[in-house]
Amino acid sequence: MTAIEWFDYTGVVVFAIAGVFSAAERRMDAFGALVLAYVTCLGGGTIRDVLLNQYPIFWMKDLSYLWIILITSLITFFLIRDVKKILPYLFIPDAVGLGIYTLIGIQKSAALGLPPEICVIMGVITAVGGGMIRDVLSNQPPLIFHNQEIYATACLAGGGLFFLLHRVGWNDQVIHISTVAFIFMIRLVSIRMNLxxxxxxxxxxxxxK
Amino acid sequence: MTAIEWFDYTGVVVFAIAGVFSAAERRMDAFGALVLAYVTCLGGGTIRDVLLNQYPIFWMKDLSYLWIILITSLITFFLIRDVKKILPYLFIPDAVGLGIYTLIGIQKSAALGLPPEICVIMGVITAVGGGMIRDVLSNQPPLIFHNQEIYATACLAGGGLFFLLHRVGWNDQVIHISTVAFIFMIRLVSIRMNLxxxxxxxxxxxxxK
Amino acid sequence: MTAIEWFDYTGVVVFAIAGVFSAAERRMDAFGALVLAYVTCLGGGTIRDVLLNQYPIFWMKDLSYLWIILITSLITFFLIRDVKKILPYLFIPDAVGLGIYTLIGIQKSAALGLPPEICVIMGVITAVGGGMIRDVLSNQPPLIFHNQEIYATACLAGGGLFFLLHRVGWNDQVIHISTVAFIFMIRLVSIRMNLxxxxxxxxxxxxxK
Structure with a gap:
């Protein structure tokens, strides 16, 4: 398992927990909670793959996504009070996930020869699309349209850095690490400084305001 | 016309009526009511075909879907008080439709060589996806996330049975009938016993609760 | 630049302004406003291209869409009071856009050999789909389902005229101009006469009522 895969699956666990809590806040039933967990995790990448005409969709090829989300959701259902205690710390792996998913979206699009503007958009969709669909299915305006946080903007900045470093001629692995680290840092600094x-x-x- | 087609079209009539009444409850105009009728009937299969990269989408190949929905909607517009009287009985053809659409979704995906987990998910999406989009377009949280009914869960169970019987080695036609009958029975028993x-x-x- | 392209880009400017104002009414942040601007402009054509299995999506091939929307949105952000003054007149270019996008949707589908019913539906989706997604993302029931205006209906009528004139045997360019002009006229007459x-x-x- 590569480092990207490891971070990817960790991000999935965090996003699934967020989906279940979003359902619990609205007192949904167990089916609704499962759908929200799946949609939060897989929605962004699914929109990306559909727009890029990629078939099979990523979760059809690697079934571990489906199982990780199912197991995470069931554990969260039964141990919800314990999981609740770790919620305040989840913004850290969430910020890692944000960076990783932006990077994955950019890489997939760049591999298809698409121009940088499209790659960056696909990176942002991969990172924040799932949360948006979750909010729409919860009959809420998407949180990231209203909460004024530096969230999708961090992905945009990371996408810009990715192509800047490419032009400068850095090697791929360093660019990938820098992009994820940059998004992670912007996110954490913006939270800490209340930007x-x-x-x-x-x-x-x-x-x- | 095969038995599956016959049940399929009957399901379309029932789903179209449900779409128009959903619009009528929110006092939409005639265009909104038509869109809700179309979306309730065709939404689930459309998501499935897009995810499975199937082109043309099923309703582009067989135009009878479009015409059945149009005619059903117009009749419902003009005879809404009469149609209202049959609403309490529609849960029966609705349960048949649920079984048929789950089966169709599973079959289409299995024909593409996709693994059972994906086929079952596609079956569920085919059966309940249209109702979900209709609720989102009506600015409501999807009913099946909240009403605690055994609805999508019946499709999941039916999908499980489908692949169990396949492994056991039953012949295809018996498996198909058993799957639809099983979903239908779970649905009706759960309503009757208030599960x-x-x-x-x-x-x-x-x-x- | 052809006349269609010119009208197309003008429509994009108007739709982007509508998206930003829709966001401003709900006090969204700048990211939400940008997404609404993009979705209003590109949403309908994107659904169409996905349903028609057209890849790359139109805005991946012609990046000017992305830049026009970005620049229009930024100008609207900074000069919102001035832009507000022209809002009452935007129904005119909006009606032109409605005609143009219906025509583009019909043409793209007809070029694929799809039957007239499907082409007309694709024309309507191209013209009104973006506004629908914008309303859903704003947590509102789509305006065109409720406001009883002759809007999507004008597109439907224009689509009918397109295929009628084709059967009559008129030449293509006259059909295109007639279709757009017909939709534009229906829209303006229905506003003026309060149909x-x-x-x-x-x-x-x-x-x-």
Whole structure:
């Protein structure tokens, strides 16, 4: 198992837990909670693979995704009070996942010869698409459209760095590590320093609060 | 016309009626009601065909789907009070449709050589995906995430039976009939006996009510 | 640049502005506003290309879409009060866009040899799909399901005219101009004369108000 795979599966565990808690907050039944766990984990990559005409979709080729999500969800169902205690620390593996999924999305698109703009968009979709679908299925406006956090923006910045380093001529492995580390750092620094995206308002345009 | 086709089209009529009533409850206009009818009927199979990279989508090849939905919707528009009287009995053809669509989804995926886990997921998506999209387009949380009914779970169980009987070595036609009958029976028994899925809550995990 | 391309890009500018204002009304942050702008402009054509198994999606081939939307959104962010003043006049280029996108959707599908029914549906999806996704992502029921306006219906009528004129044997360019002009006229006449689609209600069926 490569380092990317290891981080990938860790991210899946964290995203599945987030999906189950999102369902629990809305008092969904066990089926709804399972769907939200799956959608949070697999939704972004699925949109990416559909847009890139990649068949089979990644989770059809590697069934471990399906099983990891199922087992994580069942454990969370039965040990929800214990899992709840680790929730405040999940922003760290979540930030790692954010970096890894952006990188995977960019790599898959770059391998198809697509231009950098498209690759970066695919990276962002891979990283944040699942959470968006989860929110839509929970009948909520997507959190990342409202919470003003530096989340998708971190992915965008990481995507920019990826292609910048490519042009500079760094070797691939260093670029990959740098991209993930950069997204991770932006995310953590923005949380620590409470950096916020501006809001858009119809009367004043961009506003800080 | 085969028995599967006959049941398929009957299911389409029932799902189209459900779509129009869903629109009527929210006082949508005639265009919105038509879209909900189409989406309820064709949404699940469309997601399946897109994920399986099947082109043309099933309703592009067999235009009778489009016409059956249009005619059913128009009749429902004009005779809505009469159609309303048969609503309490529609759970029976709805349960048949559930079984048939799960079977069709499984068959299509199995024909592509996909593993059983993926086939079962495609069966469930075919059967319940349309209703989910309809609820999202109606700005409602999907009913099947909240109502605790044995609905998608019946499809999952039917999918399990399908592959169990395959391994046992039964012949195809018997497997198909058994799968649909099994889903139908689970659905009806669960309604009759008021069987419920547990809820997931953030403080206590799984709860019966 | 052909006339169709020119109108296409103009439509993109108008749809992007509509997306940003939709976000501003809900006080979304800048990332949410950008996503809504992109989704309003590109959503319909993306659904169409995915359903038609067209890869690369149109905006992956012609990157000017991405840049026009970005620049329009940024200008709208910073000059929102000025842009607001032109909003009451945008229904005119919006009606042109409606016609153009319906035509593009029909043409793309007809070029694949699909039957007229499917082509018309693809035309409507191209024209109104983006606005629908935008509303879903804003946690709102799609406006065109509720507002009783002659909007998607104008696209349907235009699609009908397209194939009628084809059967009559007119030349292609005249058909294209007639289709767009017809949709544009229906839209403007229906606004001016306050023509409305009926509602569907569960107790009385179709109702004028």
């Amino acid at each position: 916020k995206m501006p809001r858009v308002t119809a009367d004043k345009g961009l506003k800080r | 419920k899925m547990p809820r997931v809550t953030a403080d206590k995990g799984l709860k019966r | 409305k689609m009926p509602r569907v209600t569960a107790d009385k069926g179709l109702k004028r």
